[in-house]
Amino acid sequence: MLASRRLFHQFLVDSFSTIESDRLRYMRDHQKDLRAAMYKGLTEAIVSGDCVANVTGKRIVLPASFVGGARYMIQNYQDAMTICSWAAYPDYADTSTGITAASMYRQNTGAGIGKKRARKAVAKGGSSNISQINHIPDFMHSYVESITDVKSDGNCGYRVIALGHTNNEDDYDFIKKSMLDELQLHKQDYLKIYGGGERLSYIRNALLPAKRKARRHGVALIDKWLTFPDMGHIVASILGKVVVKLTKHGASETFFPLRGVPSSNPSSLIICLGAIPGHYVHVNLKDGCPIPPTSIQWKQHCSTEAIVWESYFVDRQANFTKLMKDHMVHHKKDVRAGSKSCYPIDL
Missing domain, CATH: 3.90.70.80 (Cathepsin B; Chain A)
Structure with a gap:
């Protein structure tokens, strides 16, 4: 399977889409339950006179593994800074999936080591x-x-x-x-x-x-x-x-x-x-x-x-x-x- 290249990529995309579809289907089929929990808290807040949005509700702490959360973004930023300290800052960003990690490593290793030495030079x-x-x-x-x-x-x-x-x-x-x-x-x-x-x-x-x-x-x-x-x-x-x-x-x-x-x-x-x-x-x-x-x-x-x-x-x-x-x-x-x-x- 790992040697299937593009077919393997397609398999990963399909698997992710299946999982995401299941999550969305659950939300669609349980709208009544989800809305009941949501509106119950809001109704109670309005009845009690708490009409200011930023002081209403319950605080939820998202883990660092939650994609898109503040801790997730900070962690990835710090990882990126660590990589840059080893291989120098990139000249441009390429998000294309057609470039493999191995090819990027071969292209940037020589330049990265040279820049690292230059940074450490007195x-x-x-x-x-x-x-x-x-x-x-x-x-x-x-x-x-x-x-x-x-x-x-x-x-x-x-x-x-x-x-x-x-x-x-x-x-x-x-x-x-x-x-x-x-x-x-x-x-x-x-x-x-x-x-x-x-x-x-x-x-x-x-x-x-x-x-x-x-x-x-x-x-x-x-x-x-x-x-x-x-x-x-x-x-x-x-x-x-x-x-x-x-x-x-x-x-x-x-x-x-x-x-x-x-x-x-x-x-x-x-x-x-x-x-x-x-x-x-x-x-x-x-x-x-x-x-x-x-x-x-x-x-x-x-x-x-x-x-x-x-x-x-x-x-x-x-x-x-x-x-x-x-x-x-x-x-x-x-x-x-x-x-x-x-x-x-x-x-």
Whole structure:
């Protein structure tokens, strides 16, 4: 049957049509029952005075397997981004069923590997050639020494941290275990930061080994990914280093250790993560470059002796704030003048 080619395709289509016809026939033959259940709830809502549609009815959570649902679409988008990180972004989309997977693989393997190597190459000086740099603030491009990509398996955030700390991204399991130990040893401190045990339990479960099987292509489940700002405090505290998150998609922040004092030269103790949609990359910053403002949560919950950390970076953070304001003013002027830039406006 599998060797029947087009006849096999026709068999699949006919089988799907048969199943779909059975579903439609059931709905046609049970209209009375279906409508009774539907109109009963609506009638009761109207009688009780609930006439606003968005607050009437029962919430139904669709599983990720439901075709066309929100979770289904998000899951497929993430799968597509993982494939693109391996084989580069497509030049065009072809939905024709006449092209087999094997032929597409043969045509794109060579180009895909070449593009993957190009993305991982270290670019110095001309940092605009790095595709990932477009996801960090424009005014920081000249301060980027290099960008290093890591494996897109859902552990990319932990891999970036391991790469910046031990120069080996495969040490990410050690990073996650150290983060778990930090949560256990200083549980009361993090309960205050997270505002209760519910968020603390979520962060803890995210660091524990997965009980369920990983998603397709070996990518970790979403609830296991590195998250900011919650985990930024943990990483900075276990490593005794400054953790910087740079991104255009949200707030860029700096995280200092919650306890302890810095060494004689804390300016060299920086790990920078570039946050792009669904992925993290390691950003190697130039010495003395601007860094984002400090996380508000750190200022509220750091120990007395740890306050000195921020004093070493005040000038660099002030420079970042100034560059950001100048960029926003310049961008607004371009918009008023009718800029032809294709980038969205950052609000």
